[in-house]
Amino acid sequence: MATILKKAVKNRYLAVNPCEQVARKTPHRKQKAKPLALELIPQLLQSVGAKFRIVIWIGLYTGMRPGEILGLTIDRIDFNKGLIRIDRQIVRDSRALFGKLKTAASYRTIPLHPELAVLIREHVTLYGTGPQGLIVTGRGGRELRYRSARLIFANAARSLGLPAGVGLHVLRHTFV
Numbered sequence: 001m002a003t004i005l006k007k008a009v010k011n012r013y014l015a016v017n018p019c020e021q022v023a024r025k026t027p028h029r030k031q032k033a034k035p036l037a038l039e040l041i042p043q044l045l046q047s048v049g050a051k052f053r054i055v056i057w058i059g060l061y062t063g064m065r066p067g068e069i070l071g072l073t074i075d076r077i078d079f080n081k082g083l084i085r086i087d088r089q090i091v092r093d094s095r096a097l098f099g100k101l102k103t104a105a106s107y108r109t110i111p112l113h114p115e116l117a118v119l120i121r122e123h124v125t126l127y128g129t130g131p132q133g134l135i136v137t138g139r140g141g142r143e144l145r146y147r148s149a150r151l152i153f154a155n156a157a158r159s160l161g162l163p164a165g166v167g168l169h170v171l172r173h174t175f176v
Contacts, residue, residue, distance in 0.1 A: 059171025
């Protein structure tokens with residue numbers, strides 16, 4: 001806003017910029033992203049239910065965003081070519097199942113690691129798929145929404161002594 005008003009004064013639309021009198025705060029820097037320590041990963045996997053472990057594995061092997069993981073369906077995985085197509089995510093409200101991705105660059109195809117392919121196949125064999133082929137499911141085979149997944153992960157993280165604020169997105173940073 002201050003920049004717009006400064007330009008308005010410069011172009012003589014305004015006589016004075018009312019924002020000049022306002023002291024601006026120094027921008028608050030976010031903490032640098034910290035990946036999980038590799039020795040914590042086995043403990044984290046043991047801290048969640050067996051059905052939820054696939055979320056952690058997909059995050060660690062692909063770096064996908066949490067909503068992308070929860071919205072991944074079996075038809076988006078090409079096991080023969082070793083590729084995962086990411087073109088949607090699960091939405092946070094319950095009116096729709098899938099939504100658009102964060103940015104245009106978020107639409108992508110990424111490699112499927114052979115070990116992850118085995119884990120996904122085993123998971124689907126044990127638990128099946130959910131609505132529209134979702135790999136990650138919640139109770140009764142229904143979709144697992146972001147809020148529930150966040151709580152499951154947060155409880156597991158706290159049980160390992162990880163600080164508050166460490167959430168599912170840490171899997172993305174750990175992958176990188």
